[in-house]
Amino acid sequence: MIVFLWVVVVCAVAGLVAGLIARRRLLIIEVEGGSMEPTYRDGDRLLVVRTPGVARTGRVVVLDRRRLGRWGAGAPPDAPATAPLIVKRVAGVAGDTISAELAERANLPSGAQVPAGHLIILGDNSDGSLDSRCMGYIPVRPVVGTVVGRLSQSRWQGQ
Template identity: 45%
Template sequence: MRRVMILLAPIAALAAGLVVARRRFVVVRISGASMLPTYRTGDRVLVRRTTGAGVRRGQVVVLQTALPGGKWRTGPLPPPGAARWFIKRAVAVPGDPVPAQVMARVEAAPGDPVPAGRLVVLGDGPVSEDSRAWGYVPFDRVLGVVVRRLAPSAESAGS
């Protein structure tokens, strides 16, 4: 019996580790050109789940889409596979000056700081729906931060 327990312990630890990893990380497939040339349609990225409070300037974040007019949903985020997500770069975090290209949308004056609990995000590409259209992104609409690009999946490699 002791020998069986010794053999099962590593398997149980591995299973527990996989459960934690699935809660902590998610894979998101890119669709659209707003992050060109950094990411292209079909790219897959590994995302570490965090709220906006865990985001630093310059990181690429995955966030829930805004409603028309730049309004934001409230309540818990949907499961990763059950929603459409945006991928953008965080260009300003709380306390940073509001970027010039967003000032008019958020009615900020030069030198005004990004308020607590909010981010400013922009796409890397020339055409992007981002904080220029929505204004500030609430921390609770952030799914997580991109950790790395993954190898193409078999289904996207064949297309």
């Protein structure tokens, strides 16, 4: 009986520790707006691994809009202003040479290099997206984490 109680206590403590670690490393967010359509839609819930200041080309990241500073000032007037976190795809990282195609999509100079400590971010949907099209190079410091999956889909009816 004592061995059974010890097993229960050890399992409970291990579960509590694992839960605390997961809570510090993982984040669940809800998408607001349509800037990442068709990949993610308004109301989708996403699982994010906290990787502050880390981004890789092609990955979808979450940025803390409050930490964008002067970069957030270039937002289009119709961009949603309520969400403190924004979800975007990384199109370029520090040191990348900007291709002609990316330069045209992001309104940046072709052949230039992404400056150290900065990113190019783009919404998958170009309409009204708060991204490098209106803000240019984005500092890496507002990156909160990387999206690793969708937990639930919105009940979007526009199919």
